[in-house]
Amino acid sequence: MPTYDLVLKGGTIIDGMRTPRFGGDVGIVGGKIAQIGQISDSDARRVIDCKDKIVCPGFVDLHTHFDSQIFWDPYCTISGWHGVTSVAIGNCGFGFAPCKPEDRERSMKTMERNEAIRATTMQAGMPWDWETIPEYFDSLERTPKGVNVLAYSGLNPVMAYVMGTEAAKTRYCTPEERHQIKALLSEAMDAGSCGISAQLLGENSPQMDFDGTPMITDRMSHDDLLDFAGVLAEKGRGFIQVIGADKQLTEKLCEASGRPVIWNVLSVGTDQHGINHGGYKETIQWLDEANARGNRIFGQAFTVRDTFQFSLDEWNLFDNDPTWRAITLGTPEERMQKMRDPELRAAVRDAYEPDSITTGAVVGSLENFTVGHVYSEENRQFEGFSIGEIAKKLDKHPVDTMLELSLTDDLKTLYSSPPLTPNYEALAEVINSNFALPGVSDGGAHMKFMTMGCYPTEFLSLLVRDNDIMDLEQAHWRLSAYPALAAGFKDRGVLRIGAPADIVVYDYDALDLGPVERMYDFPAGDWRLAQKAVGYEYTIVNGEVTFEGNDCTKTTPGQLLRHGSANA
Numbered sequence: 196m197p198t199y200d201l202v203l204k205g206g207t208i209i210d211g212m213r214t215p216r217f218g219g220d221v222g223i224v225g226g227k228i229a230q231i232g233q234i235s236d237s238d239a240r241r242v243i244d245c246k247d248k249i250v251c252p253g254f255v256d257l258h259t260h261f262d263s264q265i266f267w268d269p270y271c272t273i274s275g276w277h278g279v280t281s282v283a284i285g286n287c288g289f290g291f292a293p294c295k296p297e298d299r300e301r302s303m304k305t306m307e308r309n310e311a312i313r314a315t316t317m318q319a320g321m322p323w324d325w326e327t328i329p330e331y332f333d334s335l336e337r338t339p340k341g342v343n344v345l346a347y348s349g350l351n352p353v354m355a356y357v358m359g360t361e362a363a364k365t366r367y368c369t370p371e372e373r374h375q376i377k378a379l380l381s382e383a384m385d386a387g388s389c390g391i392s393a394q395l396l397g398e399n400s401p402q403m404d405f406d407g408t409p410m411i412t413d414r415m416s417h418d419d420l421l422d423f424a425g426v427l428a429e430k431g432r433g434f435i436q437v438i439g440a441d442k443q444l445t446e447k448l449c450e451a452s453g454r455p456v457i458w459n460v461l462s463v464g465t466d467q468h469g470i471n472h473g474g475y476k477e478t479i480q481w482l483d484e485a486n487a488r489g490n491r492i493f494g495q496a497f498t499v500r501d502t503f504q505f506s507l508d509e510w511n512l513f514d515n516d517p518t519w520r521a522i523t524l525g526t527p528e529e530r531m532q533k534m535r536d537p538e539l540r541a542a543v544r545d546a547y548e549p550d551s552i553t554t555g556a557v558v559g560s561l562e563n564f565t566v567g568h569v570y571s572e573e574n575r576q577f578e579g580f581s582i583g584e585i586a587k588k589l590d591k592h593p594v595d596t597m598l599e600l601s602l603t604d605d606l607k608t609l610y611s612s613p614p615l616t617p618n619y620e621a622l623a624e625v626i627n628s629n630f631a632l633p634g635v636s637d638g639g640a641h642m643k644f645m646t647m648g649c650y651p652t653e654f655l656s657l658l659v660r661d662n663d664i665m666d667l668e669q670a671h672w673r674l675s676a677y678p679a680l681a682a683g684f685k686d687r688g689v690l691r692i693g694a695p696a697d698i699v700v701y702d703y704d705a706l707d708l709g710p711v712e713r714m715y716d717f718p719a720g721d722w723r724l725a726q727k728a729v730g731y732e733y734t735i736v737n738g739e740v741t742f743e744g745n746d747c748t749k750t751t752p753g754q755l756l757r758h759g760s761a762n763a
Contacts, residue, residue, distance in 0.1 A: 197237075197238055197239055197240045198222070198224070198229075198238040198239070199222040199223060199224055199229060199230070199234065199238055199239040199240065200223050200224055200225070200239070200240050200241070200738060201222075201223040201239065201240065201241050201242075201243065201696075201735075201738060201740075202220055202221065202222050202223070202234050202236070202238070202239035202241070202242045202243070203220060203221040203223075203243050203245045203250050203698065203700060203733075204220050204234070204236065204242050204243060204244055204245055204246075205218065205219075205220065205244065205245055205246045206218070206219070206220075206221070206245030206246070206248050206249065206250035206700060207245075207247075207248065207249050207250065208221065208231065208250045208251075208690060209249060209250070209251045209667055209668055209671045209690075210231075210251075210252070210671075210689055210690040210691065211251065211252040211671045211672055211675045211676040211688055211689040211690060212672065212676060212689050212691070213668050213669060213672045214668065215668060216667065216668060219231055219232055219233065220232060220233060220234040221250060221690065221696075221698065222234045222238070222239070223696040223735075223738045224738075225738065226695060226696055226737040226738035226739070226752065227693060227694065227695055227696055227738065228690060228691065228692055228693065228694050228695075228696050229692065230692065231690065231691070231692060243700065243733060245700050245732075247702070248700050248701060248702055248703075248732055249667070249699075249700070249701050249702075249703050250690070250698060250699075250700050251671045251675070251690070251698070251699050251701075252280075252671060252674075252675035252676065252687070252688055252689055252690050252697060252698065252699070253278060253279065253280025253281065253675065253687075253697035253698060253699050253734065253735070253736065254277070254278045254279045254280065254281075254651040254674045254675055254699065255279070255280075255281045255282075255674070255675050255678040255679045255682070255684065255687065255688055256274050256279045256281070256282045256283070256634060256636050256638060256648070256650075256651075256678075257282075257283045257286075257436075257457060257495065257632060257634060257678045257681070257682050258283070258286050258436075258459070258495055258634055258635050258636055258637060258638075259271065259274060259282045259283060259284055259286065259636060259637070259638040259639050259640075259648075260284065260286060260287070260289060260309075260310055260637060260638065260639035260640035261274075261282060261284050261344075261638060261639035262284045262285060262289065262290050262291055262306075262639070263291065263303075263306065263310070263312065263317045263320065263321055263639075264312070264320075264639045264717075265284065265335070265338065265340065265344065266320050266321045266322060266338055267320035267321075267717070267718055269338070269339050269340050269341040269342075269751045269753065270341035270342060270741065270742075270747065271341070271342050271344075271638060271639065272648075272725070273636075273638055273646055273648030273649060273725060273726060274342065274636060274638040274648045275341055275342055275734070275741070275742070276648075276649075276725075276726075276727045276728055276731075276742070276745065277648060277649050277650070277651045277652045277728050277731075278651050278652070278699040278701065278728075278731055278734055279342060279638075279648075279651060280342055280343060280687075280697035280698075280699070280734065280735075280736045281342060281343040281344070281345065281679070281684065281687055281688075281697065281756070282342055282343070282344055282345070282638065283344075283345045283346070283347065283389065283436075283682055284344060284345070284346050284347070284639075285346050285347030285348065285349045285392055286347060286349075286392050286436055286438075287349070287392055287393070287394040287402065287436070287438055287459075288349040288350045288351045288392050288393040288394045288410065288411070288412040289306060289309070289349045289351055289352075289392075289394075289410075290331075290346075290347070290348070290349035290351065290352050291303075291306075291321070291331065291352060292325055292326075292327065292328045292330070292331030292352055293326055293327050293328055293331070293352060293353065293356040293379060294325075294326060294352055294355075294356065295326060295356065296323075296326065298355070298356075298360075299323055300314070300318075301360060302352065302355075303317040303318060303321075304404075304405045305351070305360070305404050305405060305410075307405045308403055308404065308405045308511050308514075309402045309403065309404075309410075309511075309640060309641075310639065310640045310641070310642060311509060311511070311640070311641050311642045311643040311644060311723075312642055312717070312721065312723075313719065313721050314405075315719045315721075316717050316718050316719045316721040318719075319718035319719040320717070320718035320719075322334060322338075327379075327382070328348055328353075328379065328382060328383040328386060328388065329382060329383070329385075329386035331346075332346065332386050332387055332388075332755065332757065335755050336755045339751035339753075340751055340752075340753030340754065340755070341736060341741045341747075341750070341751050341752070341753050342736060342741075342753045343687070343695075343697070343736065343737070343753050343754050343755075343756050343761070344753065344754075344755050344756060345389045345682060345683075345684065345756045345759065346387075346388060346389060346755075347388065347389055347390055347391060347392040347436060348379075348380055348383040348384075348388045348390070348391050348392070349391075349392050349393075350391055350392065350393045350411070350412050350415070350420075350423065351394075351410055351411045351412055353376055353379050353380065353383075354368070354376060354411050354412070354415070355411060356379065357372050357375045357376050357379070358372055360411065363411040363415075364408060364409070364411055364414055365414075367415070367416040367418075367419060368416065368419050373419060373422055373423075376419075376423060377422065377423060377425070377426050380423060380426045381426050381429070381430070384426060384427070384430045384432070384433060385430075386757070387755070387756075387757025387758050388433065389433055389434065389682060389683055389756075389758075389759060390427060390433035390434040390435050390436070390454065390683075391423060391424070391426075391427070391433070391435055391436075392435065392436040392437065393412040393415070393420060393435075393436075393437050393438075393440075394410055394412050394413060394437075394438050394439055395412060395413060395415070395420075395437060395438070395439035395440050395444075396409070396410075396413050396438065396439040397409065397413055397414075397439070398413070398414075399514075399515050399516075399517060400413045400439075400514070400515065401512065401514045401515040402514070403511070403514045403520065406524070407514070407520050407521075407524045413439075417444055417447075420444075420448070421447055421448065421451045422451075424448050424451040424452040424454075425451050425452065426452075427452040427453065427454045428451065428452050428453045428454070431453070432454070432683070432758065433452075433454055433683065434454050434455040434456065434457060434681070434682060434683055435448055435452060435454060435455070435456045435457070436456070436457045436459070436495075437456060437457075437458060437459065438459035438460065439459075440458065442481050442485075445458050445485075445490075445492060446485055446488075446490045446492070449485070449490035449491060449492060450490065454491070455491040455492065455493065455681060455683075456490075456491070456492045456493070457492075457493050457495055457632070457681060457682070458482075458492050458493065458494050458495065459495045459635065460494075460495055460496075460497045460635055461475060461478050461479070461482075461494030461495060461496045461497065461625060461628075461631055462475065462496070462497035462625070463475050463497075463617075463618050463621040463622055463625060475621065475624070475625050476624070478494060479494075479624070479625070479628040479629075479631075482494050482628065482629065482630040482631075483628075483629055483630070486629070486630060492630065493630050493631075493632050493681045494628070494630055494631050494632065495632050495634060495635050496625050496626060496628075496631040496632060496633050496634070496635070497635045498622065498625075498626060498633040498634065498635070498650055498653075498654055498658065499634075499635070499636070499647045499649065499650040499653055499654075500615045500617060500653065501615075501645060501647060502611070502612045502614070502615060502645070503610075503611065503612040503644050503645055504567065504609060504610070504611050504612075504644065504645075504711065504724060505609070505610055505643065505644045506601070506604075506606060506607050506608055506609050506610065507523065507530065507534075507597075507598075507601045507606045507608070508527040508530065508605070508606035508607055509643050509644075510523060510644065511523060512641065512644060516543075516546065518539075518542040518543040518545075518546045519543055521533065521539055521542070521543075522534050522536075522539050522540070522543060522598075527605065527606050530606060531602055531605070531606060534598045534601070534602060535602065540594070540595070540598060543594050543598075544592055544594045544595065547561070547592075547593070547594050549562065549593075561582045561583070561593040561594065561596075561597055562581060562582050562583025562586065562593050563581060563582070563583065563612070563613045564581065564582050564597070564610045564611065564612060564613075565579065565580070565581050565582075565610065565611050565612075565613065566578055566579065566580055566581075566582070566585070566600065566608060566609070566610060567579075567609040567610060567611045568608070568609040569600070569604055569608055569609075570604040570605070570607050570608070571603050571604050573603050574600055574603050574604055574608065577600060581613075582596055582597050582610075585600070597610075617657075617658075619658070619662045619664065622658065622664065623662075623664045623665075626658070626664055626665065626673070627664070627665055627669075631673075632673070632677060632678050632681055633650065633654055633673050633674060634650050634678070635647065635650070636648040636649075636650050642723040642724065643722070643723060643724060644724065645724065646711055646724050646725065646726035648726075649708055649726050649728065651674055652706060652707070652708055652728045652730075652731075653708060654670065654673075654674065655667075655670060655674075655703075655706055656706045656707055656708070656730075660703060660704075660706070667703075675687075675688040675689065676688040676689045682759070683758075683759040684756065684759050684760075685758075685759045685760040686760055686762075687756075695737050695738075695761070696735055696737060696738040697735065697736055697737065698733075698734075698735040699731060699733070699734055699735070700731070700732045700733040700734075700735075701730050701731045701732055702730045702732060703730075704730075705729060705730040706728070706729065706730035706731075707728070707729040707730060708726060708728060708729070709726055709727040709728055709729055709745075710726070711724055711725070711726045712724070712725050712726070713725070727745050728745070731744065731745075732744065736752045736753055737752040737753070737754060737761075738752065739752040
């Protein structure tokens with residue numbers, strides 16, 4: 196009788212623990228690694244030849260927004276296409292539980308603009324067989340999954356459940372509401388939540404509600420947040436994810452909770468929203484000093500090139516500019532009406548600065564966007580030219596140029612951001628710093644504009660292989676073991692005997708990004724931007740192959756990781 200369900204034969208093993216690479220076989224039994232060494236082919240039901248291939252732990256993506264998508268896409272693609280075997284959902288304070296039945300539509304509308312997924316798509320794709328957070332976790336557990344899932348309790352839905360959305364946006368909690376919210380968070384922690392998350396980006400947050408108002412946590416009291424963090428101290432487990440918190444508040448969160456904080460975003464310049472969270476050298480120094488003080492803080496490092504494709508009928512990533520936000524709210528018809536309004540347009544034009552950074556990708560802003568595709572004969576002559584070039588030709592302001600091109604095409608004109616040349620020296624300093632976790636994939640968010648979920652592939656190919664930022668041993672520790680440690684995964688992120696068999700087999704020399712494409716594969720006819728990879732041979736989750744190259748096997752061995760483990 197075969198001893199092993201699967202043997203990965205003759206690969207170059209990088210175990211994720213910074214052990215020097217070595218050749219050998221990996222034997223898998225019952226979803227776990229049973230042996231690493233030399234294994235006879237006759238002892239296996241299936242043997243995969245891994246000669247000249249890297250065998251490494253599956254990647255752990257800590258910053259995703261697959262809270263709705265996981266119900267219709269078991270593999271959480273884009274992440275699942277790029278070797279990710281475990282994801283954390285519920286980041287930035289977002290999520291869909293708890294939620295009263297009468298508030299479901301409002302809950303989906305809340306996420307529509309931010310995720311660039313239509314509410315009708317969420318309605319068609321989500322079972323909505325829950326009200327409470329424990330019931331939501333039970334629904335996640337029942338749902339077939341191709342990746343493992345760890346879930347935060349986002350503070351937006353919890354506060355909305357207790358206070359009502361509008362009240363939570365306009366005032367702080369009463370003592371009784373605080374008590375109720377803490378009770379819900381305690382219940383969530385008992386049910387397996389990995390902790391709490393919040394977005395604290397203020398009045399001009401780039402991640403807005405559907406109506407252009409800030410999210411609940413953007414306006415919440417810091418005293419309330421610190422009180423909620425105390426729930427983790429009472430439980431003695433979990434961690435916190437925040438974006439937009441200043442350094443002093445972040446350390447207070449550590450002190451109030453006694454638990455680690457994953458702080459967003461550690462970046463060389465701005466993040467994908469055009470926000471600078473502080474100079475990277477100063478941030479690295481602060482992380483070192485905070486950890487020396489006993490405040491366990493990890494910096495989620497922004498390592499991927501944040502390029503965009505977009506059209507103004509859907510675009511929302513200028514939301515941190517109130518003048519742009521005013522004309523990009525509503526249906527395409529409502530947007531067009533606003534863009535034709537002389538006063539609203541003048542406000543955008545007057546606020547525009549040629550050398551401003553409108554998004555994280557584009558310095559010089561509108562002038563550097565290229566017209567990728569047009570829909571009217573009138574605009575055909577401008578295809579392939581930049582807004583700056585067209586503005587000079589027409590002797591018009593860049594704002595007027597872009598808006599008029601778009602209006603001529605009923606806002607469907609497709610724009611793309613320019614190719615980026617990363618600052619490799621600065622990136623090397625960020626990525627090699629003591630407490631940096633690579634990523635910020637935003638998988639499941641901004642689905643019509645970007646494909647940052649490809650970050651593991653870009654990290655290994657562009658940064659490690661092509662620019663020698665670090666060796667592969669450390670790269671795989673950073674992509675798997677280190678984020679797993681930071682987020683409280685109890686038994687994943689490394690290749691060792693007894694660990695769940697979450698494994699990626701890939702051709703290092705061939706590893707590359709595929710083309711960006713538009714896919715109409717979401718419920719209710721919705722579309723998204725997608726980007727697959729080249730070079731991954733096999734992705735294995737809990738001992739079962741989920742992808743052979745880009746071909747999905749349709750197996751769904753993923754598990755809900757309550758308290759960081761499938762066995763909790």
